[in-house]
Amino acid sequence: MKNRILIFVFFLLSSACLTLTAQNADSLTIKRIFSGALTDTTSYYNLRYLTGHYGGRLAGSAQSLKAVKWTEQVLRNMRLDTVFLQKCTVRHWERGGKETGKVISAKAGNHNLSICSLGGSVPTAGNGLTAKLVEVKDYDELKKLGKEKVSGKIVFINHPADPSLYNTFAAYGGVAGYRVRGAVQAAYYGAVAMIDRSATTSHDNFPHTGILHYADTVTKIPALSVSTNDAEKLSHWLKTDPDLTVFLKASCNELPETASYNVIGEIRGTEHPEEIIAFGGHLDCWDICQGANDDGAGVVQTIDVLRLFKSLQLKPKHTIRVIVYMDEEMEQRGAKAYADAAKDRKHIAAIEADRGSFTPWGFSIDAADEQVKKVQSWKNLLLPYGLFYFEKGGSGVDIRDLKPQGVPLFGLVPDSQRYFDYHHSVNDSFDKINIRELQLGTAAMAALVYLIDKYGL
Amino acid sequence: MKNRILIFVFFLLSSACLTLTAQNADSLTIKRIFSGALTDTTSYYNLRYLTGHYGGRLAGSAQSLKAVKWTEQVLRNMRLDTVFLQKCTVRHWERGGKETGKVISAKAGNHNLSICSLGGSVPTAGNGLTAKLVEVKDYDELKKLGKEKVSGKIVFINHPADPSLYNTFAAYGGVAGYRVRGAVQAAYYGAVAMIDRSATTSHDNFPHTGILHYADTVTKIPALSVSTNDAEKLSHWLKTDPDLTVFLKASCNELPETASYNVIGEIRGTEHPEEIIAFGGHLDCWDICQGANDDGAGVVQTIDVLRLFKSLQLKPKHTIRVIVYMDEEMEQRGAKAYADAAKDRKHIAAIEADRGSFTPWGFSIDAADEQVKKVQSWKNLLLPYGLFYFEKGGSGVDIRDLKPQGVPLFGLVPDSQRYFDYHHSVNDSFDKINIRELQLGTAAMAALVYLIDKYGL
Numbered sequence: 001m002k003n004r005i006l007i008f009v010f011f012l013l014s015s016a017c018l019t020l021t022a023q024n025a026d027s028l029t030i031k032r033i034f035s036g037a038l039t040d041t042t043s044y045y046n047l048r049y050l051t052g053h054y055g056g057r058l059a060g061s062a063q064s065l066k067a068v069k070w071t072e073q074v075l076r077n078m079r080l081d082t083v084f085l086q087k088c089t090v091r092h093w094e095r096g097g098k099e100t101g102k103v104i105s106a107k108a109g110n111h112n113l114s115i116c117s118l119g120g121s122v123p124t125a126g127n128g129l130t131a132k133l134v135e136v137k138d139y140d141e142l143k144k145l146g147k148e149k150v151s152g153k154i155v156f157i158n159h160p161a162d163p164s165l166y167n168t169f170a171a172y173g174g175v176a177g178y179r180v181r182g183a184v185q186a187a188y189y190g191a192v193a194m195i196d197r198s199a200t201t202s203h204d205n206f207p208h209t210g211i212l213h214y215a216d217t218v219t220k221i222p223a224l225s226v227s228t229n230d231a232e233k234l235s236h237w238l239k240t241d242p243d244l245t246v247f248l249k250a251s252c253n254e255l256p257e258t259a260s261y262n263v264i265g266e267i268r269g270t271e272h273p274e275e276i277i278a279f280g281g282h283l284d285c286w287d288i289c290q291g292a293n294d295d296g297a298g299v300v301q302t303i304d305v306l307r308l309f310k311s312l313q314l315k316p317k318h319t320i321r322v323i324v325y326m327d328e329e330m331e332q333r334g335a336k337a338y339a340d341a342a343k344d345r346k347h348i349a350a351i352e353a354d355r356g357s358f359t360p361w362g363f364s365i366d367a368a369d370e371q372v373k374k375v376q377s378w379k380n381l382l383l384p385y386g387l388f389y390f391e392k393g394g395s396g397v398d399i400r401d402l403k404p405q406g407v408p409l410f411g412l413v414p415d416s417q418r419y420f421d422y423h424h425s426v427n428d429s430f431d432k433i434n435i436r437e438l439q440l441g442t443a444a445m446a447a448l449v450y451l452i453d454k455y456g457l
Numbered sequence: 458m459k460n461r462i463l464i465f466v467f468f469l470l471s472s473a474c475l476t477l478t479a480q481n482a483d484s485l486t487i488k489r490i491f492s493g494a495l496t497d498t499t500s501y502y503n504l505r506y507l508t509g510h511y512g513g514r515l516a517g518s519a520q521s522l523k524a525v526k527w528t529e530q531v532l533r534n535m536r537l538d539t540v541f542l543q544k545c546t547v548r549h550w551e552r553g554g555k556e557t558g559k560v561i562s563a564k565a566g567n568h569n570l571s572i573c574s575l576g577g578s579v580p581t582a583g584n585g586l587t588a589k590l591v592e593v594k595d596y597d598e599l600k601k602l603g604k605e606k607v608s609g610k611i612v613f614i615n616h617p618a619d620p621s622l623y624n625t626f627a628a629y630g631g632v633a634g635y636r637v638r639g640a641v642q643a644a645y646y647g648a649v650a651m652i653d654r655s656a657t658t659s660h661d662n663f664p665h666t667g668i669l670h671y672a673d674t675v676t677k678i679p680a681l682s683v684s685t686n687d688a689e690k691l692s693h694w695l696k697t698d699p700d701l702t703v704f705l706k707a708s709c710n711e712l713p714e715t716a717s718y719n720v721i722g723e724i725r726g727t728e729h730p731e732e733i734i735a736f737g738g739h740l741d742c743w744d745i746c747q748g749a750n751d752d753g754a755g756v757v758q759t760i761d762v763l764r765l766f767k768s769l770q771l772k773p774k775h776t777i778r779v780i781v782y783m784d785e786e787m788e789q790r791g792a793k794a795y796a797d798a799a800k801d802r803k804h805i806a807a808i809e810a811d812r813g814s815f816t817p818w819g820f821s822i823d824a825a826d827e828q829v830k831k832v833q834s835w836k837n838l839l840l841p842y843g844l845f846y847f848e849k850g851g852s853g854v855d856i857r858d859l860k861p862q863g864v865p866l867f868g869l870v871p872d873s874q875r876y877f878d879y880h881h882s883v884n885d886s887f888d889k890i891n892i893r894e895l896q897l898g899t900a901a902m903a904a905l906v907y908l909i910d911k912y913g914l
Contacts, residue, residue: 164491164495166491166495168893359816385623388845434874434875
C-alpha cells in the first residue's frame with residue numbers, strides 16, 4: 001500500500017513537473033513572440049504604405065482593387081506556402097464629391113454644416129433640396145410628431161452617444177441604429193431627407209459616416225451625417241428659429257455591382273495541413289478616410305502574425321491562414337464568399353481584428369463554455385503582456401458566418417477609449433497609430449494562435 | 458441541535474445576503490463615480506489651462522509659482538473644507554536658452570544636433586567647447602577605453618532603450634541611469650562633456666531631458682541629451698570619421714535656492730477627520746515642455762477626485778486630501794516637506810498619479826500582504842472598468858517618504874505604451890491627452906478612495 005501511495009505521489013509530482021516544463025516552454029515562446037513583434041517595424045510601415053497610397057478604399061472602388069493587388073504582393077513577397085485571391089461580387093456606391101449642407105435663416109444666420117452622406121445613400125434630386133428641419137431625439141419623438149409635422153421636412157436625429165458608459169462600443173451601439181435605420185423611419189412619416197448626429201462621444205468637427213439600410217416599403221431619401229459639434233449648433237439655431245431651412249446637396253451614385261477579392265495567404269501545417277486556424281481584418285474602408293484604425297491595423301497585424309511565425313521559425317501543426325477581407329463596411333460580401341468556401345475545410349478557430357490598433361486587452365470569445373474555459377486556462381501565460389480579458393462575447397462580422405459551421409470565434413479586444421474618436425471619419429488616419437500598440441496586437445494574436453495550434457480547443 | 462443548525466444556516470445566509478447587498482451598493486456607487494467622471498470636463502479644461510498658460514513650470518521658476526497660485530485658486534473655487542500652501546525650499550536651475558550642438562567633419566559633413574542640457578547640468582565654459590567624440594554603449598566600454606582614450610573628449614553614451622520589453626517603464630529603467638550618472642562616470646575618465654541618447658524607445662527628433670546627479674569627487678562636466686534619431690546619425694557619422702569634432706554650447710545657470718509650495722486641499726471626514734487618505738500628482742515639469750502627461754494629468758485628476766466626491770455627495774468618513782506636489786523632477790523637496798509634516802497626522806493610505814493620462818489598469822501597491830489581499834478582494838467591483846491590475850510594487854517618488862511612517866502606498870498604473878514617447882520632451886503637450894482616458898484615471902482613484910474610506914486597509 002505504501003508503495004502504491006509513493007508511486008501515486010511520484011506520478012503526481014511528475015505530471016506537475018511536466019506541466020510546469022510545458023508552461024515554461026510556452027512562456028519562453030510567448031516571450032519570443034512579444035519581443036519579435038516589438039522589434040520589427042514591418043507592420044507599421046505596411047500600414048503607412050497602405051493608408052498613404054490606398055486611402056478611401058471602399059469596396060467597388062479603384063482604390064480597393066489597387067489595395068488588393070498590393071496586399072497580394074505583400075503576401076507573395078513573404079514566400080508563404082499559399083497565396084490566392086478569392087472572388088466576391090460587391091456593391092459599387094460612390095459619394096460623387098463633397099456634400100453641401102447649409103442652414104438658411106434670417107434669425108439664426110446662414111451657416112455651412114460639416115456633413116457627409118451615409119454609405120449607400122441616394123443623392124438629392126437635381127440641384128439639391130431645401131426644406132424645413134425638424135429635430136427629434138429618438139423614434140418615439142418622431143412618432144409623436146407624426147406625418148403631419150414631418151411630411152416634406154428634413155428629420156434631424158440628434159441622439160448623442162452616451163459618454164457615461166465605460167465601454168465605447170456600448171455607447172456606439174446605443175446610437176448606430178439611428179444611422180442605419182433612421183432614413184427608413186423618417187421616410188415613413190414623409191420626410192424628404194434625414195440628418196443624423198455622428199455616432200461618437202467625441203466632440204469634433206468631422207462627420208462620421210457608415211452604412212445605412214433602406215427598406216423597399218418606403219421612399220429612399222437622402223441620409224447624411226453631421227459632425228457632433230455642428231449637431232449641437234444646429235439644435236441651437238433651430239431653437240432660435242424653428243422655421244429655419246436647410247439646403248442639402250449630395251451626388252451619390254450606385255453603380256452596377258462589380259468583382260472584388262479577399263486576399264488569402266497561409267503557412268501549411270506540419271501535421272494537419274487540412275485543418276485551418278484563420279485570422280484576418282478587412283481591407284476596405286470608408287471613402288472619406290485612410291482607414292488606419294478601421295481596419296488597416298487589423299490587416300497589417302494579421303499579416304504580421306504569419307511573418308512572426310516564419311521569422312521565429314515556429315512550425316504550426318495546423319495550417320495558419322490570414323484572410324484579408326473585402327467589403328466589411330457595406331455588405332460583408334467577402335466574409336460570405338469566404339464562409340461559403342470554408343465549408344470544405346475544417347476550421348479549428350477564426351480570429352477577427354477589427355477594433356483598432358490600441359493596446360490589446362485580450363479576446364472576446366464566441367464558443368462553447370469548455371472552449372472558453374480552456375482559453376482562460378492560458379491566462380497566466382498572457383497576463384504578463386497585459387492580456388487579461390478572455391470572456392464570452394461576440395467576435396466580428398467578417399467571421400460570424402463561420403459560426404453555423406461550429407467554428408470557435410475570437411475577436412481581438414484592444415483598449416476602446418479612442419476608437420470612436422476616429423471611426424468612419426477623416427480622423428481615421430495613420431498619424432493616430434502608435435507603433436508599439438500596433439505591434440502588441442500582432443503579438444496577442446500570434447500567442448493565441450500558437451496556443452490553439454499546440455493544445456487545440 | 459437541529460435548531461442550532463438552522464440558526465447557523467440562517468446566520469450564514471444573512472451574512473451572505475448582507476455581503477451581497479453591500480457589494481451591490483458599492484457596485485452602484487462605483488458606477489456613479491465612473492459615470493460622474495466620464496460626463497464632466499472640468500479636469501480636461503483645467504489641464505488645458507495649466508499646460509497652455511504655465512508650461513515649463515520647473516521648480517524654482519516664475520512659471521511654477523504662477524502655477525501654484527492658479528492651483529490654489531482652483532481648489533479655493535471648489536469650496537473645500539481646507540486649502541493651504543505648504544512651504545518647501547527648492548533648487549533654481551535654469552537652462553538659459555536653447556543649446557547648440559554641431560558636428561564638424563570634413564568627411565562626414567557639418568550637422569546640427571537636436572540636443573538639450575540635462576536637468577542640473579553645468580554650462581559649457583565661455584563660448585562653448587569643441588572636442589573629439591568617443592562613443593560607448595555602457596560603462597564597461599567606457600572603462601575599457603580608460604583615461605588615455607577618453608581624456609579631453611566628449612563621451613557619447615549611445616545605449617538604446619530596449620524596445621523588446623513589454624513594460625516601457627522597465628525599458629526606461631534600463632537606460633535612465635546613464636542620464637543620471639553618465640556625467641560622473643565620463644568625468645572620472647577625464648571627459649570634458651557627456652552626451653546621452655534620449656531615454657525612450659521612440660524614434661524621434663526631440664531630445665528628452667531629465668535630472669542628472671553630480672558627485673563631489675569629480676569635475677562637473679556639461680551633460681546633454683540628444684534625440685534618438687540624431688543619436689543614430691551621430692554614431693553613423695563617427696564611423697565615417699572617427700576624428701570628427703563636436704561643438705557644444707549650453708548656458709545653464711544654478712541660481713540660489715528659493716521658496717516654493719505644495720498646494721493642499723481637503724474634504725473633512727465625517728467620522729475620523731484626523732485620519733487622512735491622501736492622493737496627488739506633481740505640479741512642476743521640465744522647462745522644455747507643457748508637462749501634460751508628466752504630470753499635469755496627475756494634478757488635475759487628483760484634484761478631480763475631490764470634485765467628484767462633492768458632486769456625487771459622497772461624504773467620506775476620513776478626511777480625503779489632495780496634495781499637489783512641488784519639485785518631483787529635481788529633488789522632491791515638496792515630497793520631503795509633506796512627509797515631515799505628515800508625522801503629526803495618521804495617513805490611512807497615500808496614492809500617487811504620475812505615470813501619464815492613459816487608460817487606467819489599476820494600482821501598484823506598496824503595503825503589507827494582507828492589505829494587498831484586501832484591495833484584491835475589491836477586484837470584481839473594479840474589473841468592469843478595465844481595472845485588473847492590483848499587484849505589489851513601487852508607488853511613486855512623491856509618496857515614498859511616507860513609507861517609514863507605515864503608510865500603505867498606491868501608484869496609479871495606466872497603460873504605459875505611449876508614455877515615454879512624450880516624457881521630458883517637447884512632445885509632452887496637451888494635444889496628446891484623450892479626455893476619456895484622463896477622466897477614467899480620476900474615476901479609478903476615486904473608486905479606490907471610496908473603498909478604502911469605507912472598509913479600511
